[in-house]
Amino acid sequence: MNDENLQNGVKFSSERQPASRGRKPNRVKHLIEELDLSKDDVTAVFLTLIADKKEAELLAISQDVEEPMILRAYIAAMLKDFKKGDVTTVREMLTYIFGPNAQKVQLTSTVGIAPITPEEEAEFQKALAKIIPQIVYQNPEGDD
Numbered sequence: 360m361n362d363e364n365l366q367n368g369v370k371f372s373s374e375r376q377p378a379s380r381g382r383k384p385n386r387v388k389h390l391i392e393e394l395d396l397s398k399d400d401v402t403a404v405f406l407t408l409i410a411d412k413k414e415a416e417l418l419a420i421s422q423d424v425e426e427p428m429i430l431r432a433y434i435a436a437m438l439k440d441f442k443k444g445d446v447t448t449v450r451e452m453l454t455y456i457f458g459p460n461a462q463k464v465q466l467t468s469t470v471g472i473a474p475i476t477p478e479e480e481a482e483f484q485k486a487l488a489k490i491i492p493q494i495v496y497q498n499p500e501g502d503d
Contacts, residue, residue: 388455390429402456408434409449414441 391401408417420426421434437448454460475483 391455394429398456401452404430405452405456408437414438 412420417434417438421431421438423431433448433452440446440448
C-alpha cells in the first residue's frame, strides 16, 4: 500500500485491483520476436557488444540515429545499469540466450526405522534372495 491508501484505510482486495495488473511485458523480448531475430542473431550481437566494444564505442552506437532503435535502447539500458553497478540488463539477455539457471535442490531426510541387528539383516537378505533370484546373498562374515 502507498501512503495515501494507508491513510485512507484502503486495502488491496480481489475487488480493488490496480489498473495495470500483472508483470510488465519484457520489451526486449517483444522486439526480438517482432523483428523475427534468431537466437544466433541475438547471441552474435550481444557477444560483440559485451566482449569487443569499449564504453565510448557503445555510447556512440547508442546515440547514432542510423542504428536500429532496439540496439540503441539496449545499449543505453546496459550503460545506465553499469554506471549503477547493476548487471540486470546483461543478466536478462544471458537468460534469453542461454535459458534460466537450473536450480539445484538438495533433499535430505531421515527415516524413523530402528536399526536391525546383523542377524536380522542376514535373515532379511536370505529371504530377499529367495524372492528375487538375481540377488546373490553375500555374508560379510563368510558363513551361510
